[in-house]
Structure formats: C-alpha cells, structure tokens
Amino acid sequence: GESVGLHLPTLSVQEGDNSIINCAYSNSASDYFIWYKQESGKGPQFIIDIRSNMDKRQGQRVTVLLNKTVKHLSLQIAATQPGDSAVYFCAETRSNDYKLSFGAGTTVTVRA
Amino acid sequence: ETGVTQTPRHLVMGMTNKKSLKCEQHLGHNAMYWYKQSAKKPLELMFVYSLEERVENNSVPSRFSPECPNSSHLFLHLHTLQPEDSALYLCASSQTGYGYTFGSGTRLTVV
Numbered sequence: 115g116e117s118v119g120l121h122l123p124t125l126s127v128q129e130g131d132n133s134i135i136n137c138a139y140s141n142s143a144s145d146y147f148i149w150y151k152q153e154s155g156k157g158p159q160f161i162i163d164i165r166s167n168m169d170k171r172q173g174q175r176v177t178v179l180l181n182k183t184v185k186h187l188s189l190q191i192a193a194t195q196p197g198d199s200a201v202y203f204c205a206e207t208r209s210n211d212y213k214l215s216f217g218a219g220t221t222v223t224v225r226a
Numbered sequence: 227e228t229g230v231t232q233t234p235r236h237l238v239m240g241m242t243n244k245k246s247l248k249c250e251q252h253l254g255h256n257a258m259y260w261y262k263q264s265a266k267k268p269l270e271l272m273f274v275y276s277l278e279e280r281v282e283n284n285s286v287p288s289r290f291s292p293e294c295p296n297s298s299h300l301f302l303h304l305h306t307l308q309p310e311d312s313a314l315y316l317c318a319s320s321q322t323g324y325g326y327t328f329g330s331g332t333r334l335t336v337v
Contacts, residue, residue, distance in 0.1 A: 155333075156331070200315070207323075212281075
C-alpha cells in the first residue's frame, strides 16, 4: 500500500493497493472525529467517525485510527477502487459543540 | 439523495441580479450551516444557525444574507455579487455533538 506522512494534498494509488490518508488535528479538547469523501460535483459524504475513547474503528473497507498523544488521525482504505478517487477531509469537534473544523483535504487518484 | 436537499444545483447570475439558494433538511437536526467551497481552497464557514438563531457570521460580505425561517429550512439570499463569489455553496445540518450531513451544493457562477 501507499501512505503519506503528515498531510499531503495529493495521493496517487494503484488500484487494488491499500491507501492511508493522514491528518493532524489541532485542538486537544476535540473528542469526536470524522472522515468525509467528496467526489467531483458533489457535497462531502460521511465515511466513518471515531470518538476519543477509541483508538481504532472499522467500517466496510475503511479503518480510522486515532492517536491522541500526537493528535493524529488516519484513514485506511483497503483494496482501493476507481470509485475511491475523491477528495478526503478529516474533521474534528467537541461532543458538546455544533461546529466542525475541517482539514485541507487530500485528493486521492486511483491508477488503473 | 442525502437528507439535505439544495436547490438549485446550478445557478448563473449577473452581478446586478438577486437570487436565493434554498436548503431543506428533514433529519430533525438542530443546526444548519452555509459553507463556501472555492477551487483549491478549504471549506469556508459562512453562517451557522442553531435552533433557528444565527450564532455565527464569519465576516461574510453583506451581499450574502442568510435566513432561517424554521429548523428545516435555510436560505442564502444573494445580491450584487462579484465574479470572485463564483463557487460551490454547500449547506449542511447537524445535531450537537455529531457530524454534518451535507447537501450536494449549488454551483454558482457570477458573470
């Protein structure tokens, strides 16, 4: 699979490989984190979330990892497919707040 | 189709026109948002309504005027816009402590 270190704006992945998208968050008081996927011409769509009492959460082909010590969040996509090509955003908030803070986004391009 | 519906999907308007963007949610959420998304820029928060009251206005020019008549509807009234206002305008809703549900956006072009 391919990975990026701290946030990079673009990621090119071979179809079938695993992808890892990283995100550093800023607010140590944040306790709820979300990954969104935005395809061209569409609004962002919820992929997976995680609360601070967990380190890892799995969905269908996606896994989110949370490292509170270094304030780092990652999204792993297994067996990347052409339909995974999109911009991926991480977001953070506090459970008693209504406002999300968004990261800059990573553009993932899947090569056939 | 998401739980948040935005109309129109596309809008072309002249700089002297007045138009409105509409957003509707039937998710029972208690907060609604307008975001601006320009090419190669992060999402920019414009306005936040919580329980139908505007709780945040992020230094948005007065040519953008929001309206939230009830918990399910949000409007963005536009007048005398500039070409640099061309962007994707996203509406979202949420319940406190949870993530947003976004609409598909209105692609606005100001000519």
